[in-house]
Amino acid sequence: xxxxxxxxxxxxxxxxxxxxxxxxxxxxxxxxxxxxxxxxxxxxxxxxxxxxxxxxxxxxxxxxxxxxxxxxxxxxxxxxxxxxxxxxxxxxxxxxxxxxxxxxxxxxxxxxxxxxxxxxxxxxxxxxxxxxxxxxxxxxxxxxxxxxxxxxxxxxxxxx
Numbered sequence: 001x002x003x004x005x006x007x008x009x010x011x012x013x014x015x016x017x018x019x020x021x022x023x024x025x026x027x028x029x030x031x032x033x034x035x036x037x038x039x040x041x042x043x044x045x046x047x048x049x050x051x052x053x054x055x056x057x058x059x060x061x062x063x064x065x066x067x068x069x070x071x072x073x074x075x076x077x078x079x080x081x082x083x084x085x086x087x088x089x090x091x092x093x094x095x096x097x098x099x100x101x102x103x104x105x106x107x108x109x110x111x112x113x114x115x116x117x118x119x120x121x122x123x124x125x126x127x128x129x130x131x132x133x134x135x136x137x138x139x140x141x142x143x144x145x146x147x148x149x150x151x152x153x154x155x156x157x158x159x160x
Contacts, residue, residue: 049094052094052095052096053094056087056091056094056096056099056135057135059083059087060128062083063079063080063084063128063131064128066083067080067124067125067128073114073117073121074114076124077110077114077124080110080124081106081107081110084103084104084106084107087099087100087131088100088103088104088106095138095139096134096135096138097138098134098137098138098147098150098151099134099135099138101134101150102127102131102134102150102151103131105127105130105155105158106127106128108158109158113158123157126154127154130150130153133150134147134150
């Protein structure tokens, strides 16, 4: 049984709310309310989600171009890492979690086992193919089994 609060010995309490110095500095203004600003931010985010698909498509194309550029391996890995790192950090926020996971594997491979990638350049091609596949099939529910094994397969490829 819950205990009832006995306020017979309660003392008067004064709640102190400090002045809001930011509000004082900028004033109420004629701009949008907080709720209106949140609604506008949500609309912008939704619009940017559809645009992000184009950003992601461009990043993957640049990564493929780096791969065929004939650059020396360290420079190639640096370019690929920079693109993959951006994708890793952004893709989940825009509805591409599988793409983010594959990009994370690219970053890990370049950072942790670069000598293996130098010895076996086909592993970079494998990772980029996986990234392209994840991008195309991210929202395809008919490919659930393949999606489940994709990242695991990349781990296994780097471990062998």
